[in-house]
Amino acid sequence: MSTYQLDTGTSRANPMPQPMRRLTIPAIRQRKVDGATEQPIVVLTAYTARQAQLLDEHCDMLLVGDSLAQVIYGLPSTIPVTLEMMAAHAAAVVRGSYHAVVAVDLPFGCYEASPEQAFASAARLLKESGAAAVKLEGGAAMAPTVAFLSQRGIPVMGHVGLTPQAVNVLGGYGARGRSEAEAAKIVGDARALDEAGAFAVVVEGVVEPIAVAVTEALACPTIGIGASARCDGQVLVTDDMLGMFERVPRFVKRYADLATSVSEAAARYADEVRNRSFPGEDSVYRPT
Numbered sequence: 001m002s003t004y005q006l007d008t009g010t011s012r013a014n015p016m017p018q019p020m021r022r023l024t025i026p027a028i029r030q031r032k033v034d035g036a037t038e039q040p041i042v043v044l045t046a047y048t049a050r051q052a053q054l055l056d057e058h059c060d061m062l063l064v065g066d067s068l069a070q071v072i073y074g075l076p077s078t079i080p081v082t083l084e085m086m087a088a089h090a091a092a093v094v095r096g097s098y099h100a101v102v103a104v105d106l107p108f109g110c111y112e113a114s115p116e117q118a119f120a121s122a123a124r125l126l127k128e129s130g131a132a133a134v135k136l137e138g139g140a141a142m143a144p145t146v147a148f149l150s151q152r153g154i155p156v157m158g159h160v161g162l163t164p165q166a167v168n169v170l171g172g173y174g175a176r177g178r179s180e181a182e183a184a185k186i187v188g189d190a191r192a193l194d195e196a197g198a199f200a201v202v203v204e205g206v207v208e209p210i211a212v213a214v215t216e217a218l219a220c221p222t223i224g225i226g227a228s229a230r231c232d233g234q235v236l237v238t239d240d241m242l243g244m245f246e247r248v249p250r251f252v253k254r255y256a257d258l259a260t261s262v263s264e265a266a267a268r269y270a271d272e273v274r275n276r277s278f279p280g281e282d283s284v285y286r287p288t
């Protein structure tokens with residue numbers, strides 16, 4: 001039994017008007033018309049209900065990324081992430097949002113073996129969380145899986161360029177597409193996913209001309225990260241852009257310095273506990 005809240009805005013089941021209708025995957029796909037996207041697609045990662053509540057009104061899509069490995073769990077890579085972890089965090093994000101469409105990453109090892117394996121994993125994620133779509137990494141090799149899922153009711157976002165689940169094959173997290181052969185492969189991979197029915201393709205960590213070439217080549221929108229402002233949309237790992245980490249990739253812009261705020265608040269709290277000024281008059285219960 002899942003505990004997510006359905007958007008029942010259009011259902012007889014709910015007489016209460018919803019504050020805002022949730023965006024849909026077709027609405028995201030249709031932002032790009034004849035190769036042009038007037039309104040860039042705003043995407044951030046989200047992993048918790050409260051984070052989703054704060055991001056929701058500003059975003060078109062919330063991505064429950066398997067980057068939660070490093071961001072939430074302190075793991076060295078995304079390889080150890082499980083379907084259970086993704087389902088639990090995706091359900092929290094759906095509960096915390098009512099406007100942005102929620103997409104969730106298929107974790108490593110849960111989809112690559114066959115389209116059938118991918119369908120079982122993706123269906124479980126959508127059933128248990130209420131998310132609307134999945135994202136998977138990989139290029140032309142994953143195109144049959146993208147077609148299999150999208151023809152069976154599961155919208156799929158592709159992910160090309162730097163694909164972190166393939167870190168053991170790539171040998172690191174450096175930018176991709178510097179050689180002609182690699183650049184051609186990235187464009188070919190993205191094209192194959194588009195033709196297979198992906199509703200969008202994340203283009204991560206590629207040299208800028210490749211991001212532009214992919215964006216121009218695809219009918220569906222591209223979502224850039226470490227790519228180009230000319231992509232059809234952008235995504236960042238929220239905790240990176242909030243300044244929660246000292247070490248971030250070069251493409252991350254910090255829009256806040258939450259690490260300093262958290263650390264300073266914890267230091268003030270510790271001082272006040274140690275000098276017994278907390279809890280003060282306003283923070284204790286008095287007998288009536």
Ligand code: KIV
Pocket residue numbers: 045063064065066067068105202204225235236237
């Ligand atoms: O896992 C993730 O957060 C991602 C985005 C960075 C695209 O895949």
